[in-house]
Amino acid sequence: MNTFALTLALIGSAAAPLDIARAADIKPTVILVHGAFADSASWNGVAAKLRGDGYNVIGAANPLRSVQGDASAVANIVKSVKGPVVLVGHSYGGAVISAAANGLANVKSLVYVAAFAPDQGETALELSGRYPGGTLGGALAEPVALANGGKDFYIQQDKFHQQFAADVPKAQAELMAMGQRPIAEAALTEAAGAPAWKNLPSYFIYGTADKNIPAAALGFMADRAKSRKTIKVAGASHVVMTSHPAAVAKLIEEAAQAK
Template sequence: MKAINTIALALSITAAAAATPALAAPASVATVKPTVILVHGAFADAGSWNGVAAKLRADGYSVIGAANPLRSVKGDAAVVSDIVKSVKGPVVLVGHSYGGAVISTAANGNPNVKSLVYVAAFAPDQGETALELSGRFPGGTLGQALAEPVAIAGGGKDFYIQQDKFHQQFAADVPKADAQLMAVAQRPIAEAALTEASGAPAWKNLPSYFIYGTGDKNIPAAALGFMAERAKSRKTVEIKGASHVVMTSNPAAVARLIEDAAQAK
């Protein structure tokens, strides 16, 4: 009888352990998927990420489309940094175009940022400006496509792309009807943002990933490749013929790279 009771007790303990696996094997923090924060650039808005966001959400990621003010690198980075601080858990910061300069600064001082993803984006070093980097290599035609600057109350100028040139300049591989609507809804960028010198870049301390198209007319592919190599990119994806809005025209490829950055150890 005593032997039977001992066996029964052992079976009871085994069953209890199986019913409460959390007590036996606590969930690892490493299994928590990072939140992906998407930061748009000039002449765009958070809607430019819709295709990417849909794929990330379908794969179980929390996604935030940050509203980038496009006023100054330091000020815009502070806005994004506040969003990062509000997130409990790891973050992957993703920037498009000028948004790359923003995430390079916004990640500083935020230990929950695990990696940076540059989507046809600037990755400036300290003291560099977006305007200087875009003109350092041949192939960019943005200057020829800009409309007459709009004066800002209190000083400064806002830049837009001429609507009739938007499709070929900014989004040549997007259906024309879609590009025309993007042109109407484009967000202007302040001249000050393009000419402000960047501070210490977070890409020197964080893993970075790059994706861009060879058909980019805003930031020449040669400039993007240079910045990727300089940042010691863990993975660089070059999409043949893709325009500046590679996240809109090739959302699956961009989402895959973001997930690579999210899953990397």
């Protein structure tokens, strides 16, 4: 081997460990998936904390039309990211990330924020009614008829604060109610496929005063998914990420840093 070739070989052998070290130091991208009656702005406090700690954050626009269709939309975003991803879902967004992560090698972990983690064949509607304590049905407005024969659901604006965001300042909750995204009935009644939480590390955080998904249901799903860490925030509403962003961001960072 001539001197030039030997020099290149030595440089290459030295660079390989460095490349591996750099890859290990890469922080995962955090993709935040909102649920029904919310939008990506509901994650603002969490996103600000994560960004301040050096994480790249993407707020996915969840279509709220169907579990598989919504999961496909989120999966496309995950595929566009080079490097590891922590996938985070709120409420119905939990059903979406459970489906979206299947087959995606760069998803490192799943974080469920007051979120559904359905098993195969289960629906969000059935899970929310399996345990007592949910009062969403009585807070819904008259459904909006869709051209395809389906229905869109909203929460009545005058009931939004107490039902959805009781621990958020009233003025903020009123703005959230005005900008809420509707969910199609079809999405709530679609049976889930095989869930990614059976194969990926999962983390859960929820409030004990959740009126959309009873705390007992959330605890059941966390235990079933063999959650690596479950945090119950005393007195928190369904939008625990809005009212307690630091606690939610901390758990996401733990999921991002876990080996």
